[in-house]
Structure formats: structure tokens, C-alpha cells
Amino acid sequence: MKVSKGRGSKDKNEAIVEDRKSAGKRKAVGKVSESRNSSSSSKRRTGSVNNFEKQASAKDPNKPKRPASAFFVFLEEFRKVYKEENPNVKAVSAVGKAGGEKWKSLSSEEKAPYEAKAAKRKSDYQKLMNAYNKKQEEEDDEEEPAKSSKKPKVNGAKEEEEEEEDDDDDDDEDDD
DNA sequence: TACTTGATTGTTGTG
DNA sequence: CACAACAATCAAGTA
Numbered sequence: 001m002k003v004s005k006g007r008g009s010k011d012k013n014e015a016i017v018e019d020r021k022s023a024g025k026r027k028a029v030g031k032v033s034e035s036r037n038s039s040s041s042s043k044r045r046t047g048s049v050n051n052f053e054k055q056a057s058a059k060d061p062n063k064p065k066r067p068a069s070a071f072f073v074f075l076e077e078f079r080k081v082y083k084e085e086n087p088n089v090k091a092v093s094a095v096g097k098a099g100g101e102k103w104k105s106l107s108s109e110e111k112a113p114y115e116a117k118a119a120k121r122k123s124d125y126q127k128l129m130n131a132y133n134k135k136q137e138e139e140d141d142e143e144e145p146a147k148s149s150k151k152p153k154v155n156g157a158k159e160e161e162e163e164e165e166d167d168d169d170d171d172d173e174d175d176d
Numbered sequence: 177t178a179c180t181t182g183a184t185t186g187t188t189g190t191g
Numbered sequence: 192c193a194c195a196a197c198a199a200t201c202a203a204g205t206a
């Protein structure tokens with residue numbers, strides 16, 4: 001029991017989720033945002049509140065992008081299938097709609113493999129972030145110490161996240 | 177930019 | 192100070 005929730009009285013994210021869906025796009029909802037709105041002003045861009053920083057963060061080529069969600073993983077495959085069935089349709093919106101519809105049609109078990117894949121990506125993402133984080137610390141010297149200090153392979157890179165490997169799934173193996 | 181949904185992230189708010 | 196929950200942006204596919 002967590003005494004009380006955060007700022008809002010709504011302890012159910014479901015309610016919000018519904019709202020989000022209702023609105024269609026989660027943009028400028030202005031529902032319970034009165035609070036953070038004061039500070040964030042309009043929208044909290046990418047990380048930084050100041051538009052100035054916005055570009056800074058956006059210009060980070062080393063910054064790992066967000067991992068694809070289960071839906072995106074599914075989309076990747078769906079796109080291929082959709083393309084074969086609809087070679088004429090190359091609009092991303094078409095695949096998005098069709099994919100979204102199909103996605104909802106799938107059962108939890110069917111989404112399971114996709115979620116598993118997405119989960120794996122998430123782990124990798126966190127790992128990349130770890131490296132990215134470190135980089136930020138030693139940015140003072142060199143961004144990529146590839147010649148001086150040579151670090152062949154860091155095996156125990158897992159901080160606290162245990163990664164489960166599926167032998168049956170295709171994974172990136174070792175690179176020599 | 178169009179569109180999909182999920183996730184990541186950031187900020188706020190209360191205890 | 193820390194957790195919790197919301198709120199907004201972004202992630203890819205091509206013309």
C-alpha cells in the first residue's frame with residue numbers, strides 16, 4: 001500500500017489511458033496537466049525544458065534511440081507481410097492502420113513473442129544507455145577511446161538486470 | 177507529414 | 192529525499 005499516489009487523486013492509470021485513447025493523440029491534452037503545466041509551459045520537449053537544450057539533446061548522435069515496443073516489433077514483420085499483400089500500397093499510414101487493427105486482434109499469447117522481443121530490446125537499450133552515460137562522464141577527454149585504452153569485451157555488463165537468453169530465438173552472437 | 181500503439185522519459189506532487 | 196503517477200514526445204516504415 002503506497003499510502004497515496006502521486007500528485008493526482010487518480011490512482012488508476014487506466015482511467016488516464018482511456019482518456020489518452022479517447023483524445024486520439026496524446027497531445028496537449030490539458031486534463032490533469034494543470035500541475036506540470038506551470039513549469040513545463042507547453043510541452044516538455046526532449047528532455048530539456050528549454051528549447052535551447054532541445055537541439056542539444058537532439059544532436060546527440062551517440063544517444064541510443066528508444067527501443068521498439070512490442071507493437072513496433074510486430075509492425076516490422078507486419079510491414080513485410082503487408083507489403084507483399086499490398087505492393088501497391090506504400091503509405092506508412094496504411095500499414096499503421098492495418099497493423100494497429102491487426103495488433104488489437106492478436107491475443108496476449110500472440111503478442112507474447114513480440115513482447116518478449118521488445119523486452120530484449122529494452123535490455124539492450126538500458127545497456128546502451130549505460131555506455132552512453134559513461135561516455136558523458138568522460139566526454140572531457142575522448143568520446144570514443146578506441147585507440148588508447150582498449151577494452152575488448154565487457155562481459156558482466158549487467159548491472160542488476162538479468163537477461164534471459166532464448167536459445168531458440170536468434171540473437172546476436174559474439175563478434176570477433 | 178501521414179499513422180499506428182507502446183515505451184521511455186521528464187516533470188510535477190505528495191508524504 | 193524518494194516514490195508515484197501522469198503527461199508528452201518519440202520510436203520506424205516510404206513517398
